[in-house]
Amino acid sequence: MIPGLIIKGIGGFYYVKTDLGIFECKARGIFRKDSFTPLPGDKVSISVSNEENKIGNIEEISPRTTQLTRPAVANVTQIAIVIAIRSPQPDFMLLDKLLITVERKDISAIICLNKIDLDKEAEYIKIIEAYKKAKYKVIALSSMNGAGFGELEFALKGNTTVFAGQSGVGKSTILNKVLDSYVMETGKVSDKIERGRHTTRHAELIELKSGGFVVDTPGFSSFDISGFEANELQNYYPEFHEYFGKCKFTGCMHISEPSCEVKAALEKGRIDRRRYERYVEFCNVLKENQRKKYY
Ligand SMILES: Nc1nc2c(ncn2[C@@H]2O[C@H](COP(=O)(O)OP(=O)(O)O)[C@@H](O)[C@H]2O)c(=O)[nH]1
Ligand SMILES: [Mg+2]
Ligand SMILES: [Zn+2]
CATH class of the missing domain: 2.40.50.140 (Nucleic acid-binding proteins)
Incomplete structure (x- = not known):
């Protein structure tokens, strides 16, 4: 054998x-x-x-060390979540849901912020700052002018990385550029009807010259977080971890409780407000789902 x-x-x-x-x-x-x-x-x-x-x-x-279901791949060590600065507009709800999903597994996440060539006002800096506060590595990329690819290639080395994110953000274009010899089908954002044909239906590990593997995915526009309760959600926010056990109330969910260290950090600007607001929103959805389940 x-x-x-x-x-x-x-x-x-x-x-x-x-x-x-x-x-x-x-x-x-x-x-x-x-x-x-x-x-x-x-x-x-x-x-x-x-x-x-x-x-x-x-x-x-x-x-297996890990197992993903969508796409079905074993032993993935890293997920690269790709968003575009525009065309399509970043969907931060989707990004945070993906990050929560990754946090629930023993896999690390990086964020690839693509199409920065379309961002003349350098708005992307704000996104980098927001997610740096959340302890994530954000790589600003342009598949058009090659910005950020050195950093990306370094991050991919030795990992098995799945590229995830909305359709049209540039996943296949980024991978084509990383692999340069391997041609994957890329699609225009407007080719909605053609999407089925432009997407990689079978997950495939593609080997990098520098060591490691990458996997392209078709991309999706929405999904729900489920399978856990509202009080667990905070565990999947790396920027909350340092305050755990420091709030006045045990079991603090950091929403309306007094003397909450997470909220104090939020006021000091150490936690990104928009991301926190989405946390509260997700928490409410999870609570509502629990309520429906039990009553
Ligand atoms: N301006 C700009 N366009 C890009 C960039 N990367 C990809 N695109 C375009 O975005 C569209 C969608 O790219 P594709 O790789 O198919 O996206 P995917 O659905 O995430 O795989 C294509 O028309 C690409 O040419 C970039 O960095 N800048
Ligand atoms: Mg693609
Ligand atoms: Zn708290």
Whole structure:
């Protein structure tokens, strides 16, 4: 048996990268019986059935460190959430929901702020500052003039990074530029009807020359946060962490309680107000969902 990495799965075939090249493999019946499906990103052992034609069988799958469902990829170490300064306008609700989702897993997040060439007034600086307060790395990019790509490539090195974010923000364009030899389909923002054809339906790990892998995704316009209760939400805000246990009330949700250190930090400008306001909004939605569930 030889070790490998699943880089893509299509119609029951898995493409496994090994030291001997890429093998087209099937997963043995045993996985199907356990309703366990191999995923791109899985570290596997394969048996070689035909070395010349690079045909093999997946025999074993190593335990996963992480598992994403949309896209279905295993062992992702980093999510790059891409937003554009305009065209389309940044959707900060979506950005924060994505960040919450990433915080709930053992994966780190970076924010790629693309299309800064369209930002003549350098408005993007404010976005960088807001999210720096939230402890996130923000990389300002322009796929048009190449700004920020050195920093991006450094951040990608050695990671398996999934690119997420709204359709049209420039994910595929950024990846094409990073990979330069690998051509992915990119779409115009107006090509809404064509979207299906412009998107990568099968998650694929693409190897970087500098080490590491990237995964493009089709992008989506909305989704809901769910699966946890309102009082947990604060855990997914890195900028709140240093104040935990310092508020007057145990179980403080940092909204209307007196002597709250999070709110004190907000007044001092150490927490971004807009992001805090979205926190309150999400909290109310989660509370409302709980109320509906129990009464
Ligand atoms: N001005 C400008 N346009 C960009 C930039 N990056 C991408 N675009 C354009 O934005 C559109 C959508 O890009 P695409 O990569 O398909 O977005 P995706 O849906 O996120 O993969 C295309 O027309 C790109 O040419 C950028 O940095 N600046
Ligand atoms: Mg795309
Ligand atoms: Zn508090």
